[in-house]
Amino acid sequence: MRIVRLDDGDVTRLMLLGELDLDTGDLFEEQVAAALGDRPEELVVDLHGLTFCDSSGIDVLLAARETAARAGIAFRVHRPHGIVLRSLTVTGVHDLLVGDPGSDRETAGGRA
Numbered sequence: 001m002r003i004v005r006l007d008d009g010d011v012t013r014l015m016l017l018g019e020l021d022l023d024t025g026d027l028f029e030e031q032v033a034a035a036l037g038d039r040p041e042e043l044v045v046d047l048h049g050l051t052f053c054d055s056s057g058i059d060v061l062l063a064a065r066e067t068a069a070r071a072g073i074a075f076r077v078h079r080p081h082g083i084v085l086r087s088l089t090v091t092g093v094h095d096l097l098v099g100d101p102g103s104d105r106e107t108a109g110g111r112a
Helices: 025-037 053-068 081-091 095-099
Strands: 003-010 011-020 042-053 074-078
Touching: 003 025, 011 074, 011 095, 025 042, 025 053, 042 053, 042 081, 053 074, 053 095, 074 095, 081 095
Parallel strands: 011 042, 042 074
Antiparallel strands: 003 011
């Protein structure tokens, strides 16, 4: 997995590329810790480049959300799609991680 960090004022965006799973969760956690250490107002995790996310990947996303909340930093996941979107939806965490239900959800015919 590759993670690209973009800082734009008070928002830090982590763009994930590849797979978020047991083998790459530590890398994600390190990047989240570094981003939160810089105290942005919001941390956005962009999943558009993510091709796979297993249960351990979902766990680290939830842990990142909790860590951000404890630090008083807004957290949201952005642009899940394909199998990643299905995984987040089936496990019941999509709305918790994304925020506004449907805001980042693809429909069968494309983007909502």
